Amino acid sequence: DIVMTQSPDSLAVSLGERAAINCRSSQTVLYTSNNKNYLAWYQKKPGQPPKLLLYWSSTRDSGVPDRFSGSGSGTDFTLTISSLQAEDVAVYYCQQYFTVPRTFGQGTKVEVK
């Protein structure tokens, strides 16, 4: 299995400030034949299902604000929230879909400082 490790486990950021979450995979999730990283990011709020934010590591899903962006390639990735809003308080998960099982990171809790 590909193990996904996120850091930090939690972070507190002031409103309007930048938040960055890292995700590392135990092996590459870059498919060289199409140069795509098979990595997605989700936002999870209590009592709600996860919401897809990004796929192919940096493509925003429909309706996702542009303050959310993804970067990285191969085994190291970052989700950045450029200007934290109150509604962004949530747990964020990365997931690789390069191979099965399609494993998730352990989650990163984002709070307001």
Next chain:
Amino acid sequence: QVQLQESGPGLVKPSETLSLTCVVSGGPISSNHWWSWVRQPPGKGLEWLGEIFHNGNSNYSPSLKSRLTMSVDKSKNQFSLYLTSVTAADTAVYYCTRGPHGWADYWGQGTLVTVSS
């Protein structure tokens, strides 16, 4: 707009079989998507369980493969999960999802399944 809705018993006894169904509306289950199950135990993270295509092709998590079966019913536009020999460790919120390439773009609201006698 695609919608997914899980249904099934909220309480299952240890050693019994957990059965859940996900009804898909707003689009055919025979579309070019994988239909999967993800769970979240209380206070823990997300766990991918497995996925199935409308033609019956499936992939399961190796940790659950011996206990897990998924099926598709195209006539009812739904898919199902069967998990045998459940224990308290299987207590979780279970989500059904749709995914085009392995990520999940649509999720059900989730259903809490508690394993207890």
